[in-house]
Amino acid sequence: MWDYTDKVKEHFLNPRNVGEITDADAVGEVGSLACGDALKLFIKLDENKERIVDAKFQTFGCGSAIASSSALTEMVKGKTLDEALEITNQQIADFLGGLPEEKMHCSVMGQEALEAAIAKYRGVEAPAHGHGHDHVESEGELVCKCFGLTDVFLKKVIASNKLHTAEQVTHFTKAGGACGGCIPKIKELIAEVMGEEKKAAAEKPSKLTNLRKMQLIQETLENEVRPQLWADGGDLELIDIDGSTVQVAFRKACAGCASSGYTAKFVEQKLRELVSPDITVQEVQG
Amino acid sequence: MREIYLDNNATTKVDERVFEEMRPYFCELYGNPSSMHFFGGQVQKKVDEARARVASLLGALPDEIVFTACGTESDNAAIRSALEVFPEKRHIITSRVEHPAVLTQCRNLTKRGYRVTELNVDGNGQLDLNELERALDDDTAIVSLMYANNETGVIFPIEEAARIVKKKGAIFHTDAVQAVGKIPLNMAESAIDMLSLSGHKLHAPKGVGVLFVRRGTPFRPLLVGGHQERGRRAGTENTASIIAMGKACQLAEQYMAEEAGRVREMRDRLERELTALIPNTRINGGGTDRLPNTLSIAMEFVEGEGILLLLSEKGICASSGSACTSGSLEPSHVLRAMGVPFTCAHGSIRFSLSRFTTDDDIDAVIKELPPIIIRLREMSPFGREYLVQK
Numbered sequence A: 001m002w003d004y005t006d007k008v009k010e011h012f013l014n015p016r017n018v019g020e021i022t023d024a025d026a027v028g029e030v031g032s033l034a035c036g037d038a039l040k041l042f043i044k045l046d047e048n049k050e051r052i053v054d055a056k057f058q059t060f061g062c063g064s065a066i067a068s069s070s071a072l073t074e075m076v077k078g079k080t081l082d083e084a085l086e087i088t089n090q091q092i093a094d095f096l097g098g099l100p101e102e103k104m105h106c107s108v109m110g111q112e113a114l115e116a117a118i119a120k121y122r123g124v125e126a127p128a129h130g131h132g133h134d135h136v137e138s139e140g141e142l143v144c145k146c147f148g149l150t151d152v153f154l155k156k157v158i159a160s161n162k163l164h165t166a167e168q169v170t171h172f173t174k175a176g177g178a179c180g181g182c183i184p185k186i187k188e189l190i191a192e193v194m195g196e197e198k199k200a201a202a203e204k205p206s207k208l209t210n211l212r213k214m215q216l217i218q219e220t221l222e223n224e225v226r227p228q229l230w231a232d233g234g235d236l237e238l239i240d241i242d243g244s245t246v247q248v249a250f251r252k253a254c255a256g257c258a259s260s261g262y263t264a265k266f267v268e269q270k271l272r273e274l275v276s277p278d279i280t281v282q283e284v285q286g
Numbered sequence B: 001m002r003e004i005y006l007d008n009n010a011t012t013k014v015d016e017r018v019f020e021e022m023r024p025y026f027c028e029l030y031g032n033p034s035s036m037h038f039f040g041g042q043v044q045k046k047v048d049e050a051r052a053r054v055a056s057l058l059g060a061l062p063d064e065i066v067f068t069a070c071g072t073e074s075d076n077a078a079i080r081s082a083l084e085v086f087p088e089k090r091h092i093i094t095s096r097v098e099h100p101a102v103l104t105q106c107r108n109l110t111k112r113g114y115r116v117t118e119l120n121v122d123g124n125g126q127l128d129l130n131e132l133e134r135a136l137d138d139d140t141a142i143v144s145l146m147y148a149n150n151e152t153g154v155i156f157p158i159e160e161a162a163r164i165v166k167k168k169g170a171i172f173h174t175d176a177v178q179a180v181g182k183i184p185l186n187m188a189e190s191a192i193d194m195l196s197l198s199g200h201k202l203h204a205p206k207g208v209g210v211l212f213v214r215r216g217t218p219f220r221p222l223l224v225g226g227h228q229e230r231g232r233r234a235g236t237e238n239t240a241s242i243i244a245m246g247k248a249c250q251l252a253e254q255y256m257a258e259e260a261g262r263v264r265e266m267r268d269r270l271e272r273e274l275t276a277l278i279p280n281t282r283i284n285g286g287g288t289d290r291l292p293n294t295l296s297i298a299m300e301f302v303e304g305e306g307i308l309l310l311l312s313e314k315g316i317c318a319s320s321g322s323a324c325t326s327g328s329l330e331p332s333h334v335l336r337a338m339g340v341p342f343t344c345a346h347g348s349i350r351f352s353l354s355r356f357t358t359d360d361d362i363d364a365v366i367k368e369l370p371p372i373i374i375r376l377r378e379m380s381p382f383g384r385e386y387l388v389q390k
Helices: A006-013 A063-076 A082-084 A088-096 A101-123 A151-161 A168-172 A181-202 A210-231 A259-274 B016-022 B038-056 B069-086 B100-110 B130-133 B158-167 B239-277 B306-312 B333-337 B361-381 B380-390
Strands: A026-032 A037-045 A051-059 A141-146 A235-240 A245-252 A278-282 B065-068 B093-097 B115-117 B140-144 B171-175 B193-196 B211-212 B281-283 B294-299 B348-352
Touching: A006 A063, A006 B100, A006 B306, A026 B093, A037 A063, A037 A101, A037 B380, A051 A063, A051 B361, A051 B380, A063 A088, A063 A101, A063 B306, A082 B281, A088 A101, A088 A151, A101 A168, A141 A181, A151 A181, A151 A259, A151 B065, A168 A181, A181 A210, A210 A235, A235 A259, A245 A259, A259 A278, B016 B239, B038 B065, B038 B239, B065 B069, B069 B100, B069 B140, B069 B171, B069 B193, B069 B211, B093 B100, B093 B348, B100 B115, B115 B130, B130 B158, B140 B158, B158 B171, B171 B211, B239 B294, B239 B361, B306 B348, B306 B361
Parallel strands: A245 A278, B093 B115, B093 B140, B140 B171, B171 B193
Antiparallel strands: A026 A037, A037 A051, A235 A245, B065 B211, B193 B211, B281 B294, B294 B348
């Protein structure tokens, strides 16, 4: 049984704002029957068309999808459209006291429906979501064919939720959760997003204090290097950082592996690329 | 809140009579059956009695019964054994709707160079024996097909399948975890080589299973060590649970015919009333042989997890083939293999009855489920479109 918070249960059992608004100013729809969940969001604005005075929803989906929809309608009321657009999927989850990670895609669906509704009202191009087979024509390249999700949408969710494994991307978007064929592509997207972030951070190298540098080295080893070693049954441990010299010890299949010299080079290359070009990596026995 | 327990294909209540039978073997009669002294010897006698009781239910011989720790172990042991017995054979046949205990193992074996054929099922979840015949070749080491499906209750024509397989010289195994105790089996007049069962599906406790291994069937143990179970399953016997298993099988043999009739009547009434009260439903596997205790009903435009949570609020315990309850994102592999339309694959609920199910339990579901479906359909964007069309 899912470990739903009391607030999720309460919003599922007594959902707020279920129904339609017949003279809605904006309607956003995401998902489909085939996908297993779908949300139709109705928004009514005040006379000056500034603030949201009413919101209602119809949802097909599991308990957390219904609770997320209910939470979303409560959160947007009283907000201007610009303020509403600031709502993140994490805020929807937080409003409910958190969601199991496997269910985070329910909160993402809420945020998508809100964006779709506002974009439609403003007459602009639908945002780069791809949730549901109805939206495959939206911007970007189709990555997950099972759930109809584009690279633009996935990169946005990866960046805003700081996701770093393909499994997390599945939990947040469903991508890769059916046939699994797109998981290699998802890993590439994660690497791309991380690379872009690191590049943005690296643009001001003067700000790289020793402390920050050590943090970055640790993060890079955790997120970029070790997962790749795990895939081959190996691992490494960070032993020490002395200025620009990083000492690591290889573990499991990497320990005593004939290609550990090559592996050390790979670690060095990653650290040079993502942290600082002057880093050298030393293999130590530890 | 009184629980209305209709999830007996997941696990069953330990029968009080079974519990009484096993109770002394924890604190009082705790001897090791392998010991030379009287204290262990008296436990050995009870284990032998349990073996005879299990054998009697299956129409088998006592020395064909190997006690294991669960149905999954029995399935693993059967498949591994066949592959060791025929090291030169690299082909396995199973079906797309097997329990993960079989399917996951077979799929893992493909990574070690085995060829695995997963037989398809039709819209009723039924096998095509011609497909089995075509898939068999001289390279086939083992065919493993379930006796009855845990999600739909669909019963495969296992005896016919076993005869086809034996003609080709492969070993035939069946996972009969859901069938044993619900429908009669007779190994004395069967071509089945190996058969798995599980205690906790027939009112014995969790943590005990059986593998039937026909006399003359070559066998290699999964667990090696001591000489227990005639060298076919090492490890000190789980005496209390084995004794419980024996009692559970004895009760099943005594009461199966009468119970199956009563359970089937309740299941049929539930099916009749629900399909009459809830529009746009279909019965998964409704057009073929099914276990008397299982009802898998698919309801359009609703999602299973919501149904289960709302039923649970009323004390009703059922299960679903929906994606959201299992943590996966697709409907169950069984429903997909059957080609259940996507409009209702997410809204399939399984009710599974037992000897402890009462008419009051069935009445409660008939009363509570229809308003839950109306409520969820009214909340669903598709349900509304459908209702407006109507």
